[in-house]
Amino acid sequence: MKIEIKLETLSGHAKDGTCCSLNKKAGDSISAGDIIAEIETGKGVAEIASDATGTVISINIAEGDKIALGNLIAVIDGERADSKTPDKTDDTFTYSFGPSKPVDRTLSCDIAIIGGGPGGYVAAIKAAQLGATVILVERDALGGTCLNRGCIPTKSLIRSAEVYKDIKNAEHFGLGAGHYPADISQIVRRKDDIVKQLVQGIGYLLENNKVTVLKGEGIIDSAKLVKVAERNYNTSIEAENIILATGSTSCSLTIPGMESDNVMTSTEALSLSELPRRMAIIGGGIIGMEFAFLFSSLGVEVSVIEYFENILNVFDNDIIDAITESAKEAGIKLITGASVKSILENESGGSIIKYDLGGSERYDLFEKVLVAVGRKPCFDGLNLEKLGVNLTENKRGIEVDSRLKTTAQNIYAIGDITNKIQLAHVASHQGIVAVNNIMNVDSEMDYSVVPSAVFTFPEFATIGVSEKEAAEKNIDIKIGKFPFAANGKSLTLGESAGFVKIITDKETDVVIGGAIAGPHATDLIAEITLAVKKGLTAEDIAETIHAHPTSAEAIHEAALAAGPGSLHF
Secondary structure, three states, X not given: OEEEEEOOOOOOOOOEEEEEEEOOOOOOEEOOOOEEEEEEEOOEEEEEEOOEEXXXXXXXXXXXXXXXXXXXXXXXXXXXXXXXXXXXXXXEEEEEXXXXXXXXXXXXXXXXXXXXXXXXXXXXXXXXXXXXXXXEEEOOOOOHHHHHHOHHHHHHHHHHHHHHHHHHOHHHHOOOOOOOOOOHHHHHHHHHHHHHHHHHHHHHHHHHOOOEEEEXXXXXXXXXXXXXXXXXXXXXXXXXXXXXXXXXXXXXXXXXXOOOOOEEOHXXXXXXXXXXXXXXXXXXXXXXXXXHHHXXXXXXXXXXXXXXXXXXXXXXXXXXXXXXXXXXXXXXXXXXXXXXXXXXXXXXOOEEEEEEEOOEEEEEEEOEEEEOOOEEEOOOOOOHHHHOOOEOOOOOOEOOOOOOEOOOOOEEEOHHHHOOOOOXXXXXXHHHHHHHHHOOOOOOOOOOOOOEEEOOOOOEEEEEOOHHHHHXXXXXXEEEEEEHHHOHHHHHHOOOOOEEEEEEEOOOOEEEEEEEEOOOHHHHHHHHHHHHHHOOEHHHHHOOOOOOOOOOHHHHHHHHHOOOOOOOO
């Protein structure tokens, strides 16, 4: 019997979507419940599941295709799972994709991981490599916030903004590039293609390592039982160990007007269909400043409203000064020491932000408002109190020890829900440490050597002890500093702003921290990170030959500056 599978429902009120993944091809055998394709909409990703067992005759869509309700997805030669005889006089039955009664099933594993972000999927792969049977549960797309709505998408858009900025400044390189308007739809499409490629790559890695991936929300029923409501199954997972890796969500503000259509988080900002003329960004931290430079470079008039007296206030003053100066040169308006009170609707369709500045009320009109005031752990469905999993004293994260064990036996937690350091690379390393301990490989988490990378213009990165921290802890330090303005490679790039700073223990000369602001800072920080990790001295770096001409020579010069003195400044 030929069975046609059509698209009849999507998430929310969406009427169409984009095929982001195909799991079957013509000639494949298929069983009821197998996922044929995934359709992405603005509300999430919908799975197209087979309601029949048999052989795929044809797949009638391709990855990247726009799929509307009613479109034919596939044709299968076989029998429907419910074995009901269709009311048809011919041999073709049209199946309308929609909810069907889920089937109960039970699976077992050594490790169940809740969350498929950079912590969860890395833990899954590591565990499989060590011989564990692993089930990974993810309710959205693999890669989590980092890959789908954070690290990678923002860097893709930032790269487009960098290229656009270079085009506008082409005359400084002796080139006449002319005027090319920024096409935000094409920029977003490129971002989506990169994300799609990486999501598929993670899926391949998990499959290649024989990790079972379930699409649905994991509910922890007990220390050894996870329940997952999938589209076609009600699955019970009997697990010897559980790793919680559910990540975090954007924080909001408890002020009037947050429900306005003009107000968005970073998630919505990554998928704008058109650029606004004026945008306010509430929050001058890492996320806020990355978006400020991004949209400003694309021609948007950007104002950043920050509660503290400085943007990026947790960093050293030289970093703050460098980025503040660059922001002002880019035309970004910085309103610091300001407290937002409300967001009001304007008759023309815009939003008026009311804020307090130095005791006086101010008002300003914007087309879009981006709220970037941080992130909070996501505890949905974890039943922490029932399991005996304690939160930290401030209730902002799950309490874990240095081996990532929670207060409940056989349950571990990694990533943003621990609220240690909310960075993707920290989550990944936590995942490895947790798995090692589950698999009887003693391992502890060390948070003292974690690089931070920020993609402003110029980008900057830090590692280890900062000047502020050294002062707070009364650590006697020596600083070696070198400006990129004195580095030949940086001048050829047209990126002479910024510096390299190496911080050493004054008595021992051991490198205990550092910062880089300037070209390729987020890549170059790896050398100083290794020095801090291995307890190297500034002299060790200075005695290491660095290739010429490279921006890495600035690290060599900064190391010299921490000793007898730099050679080129």
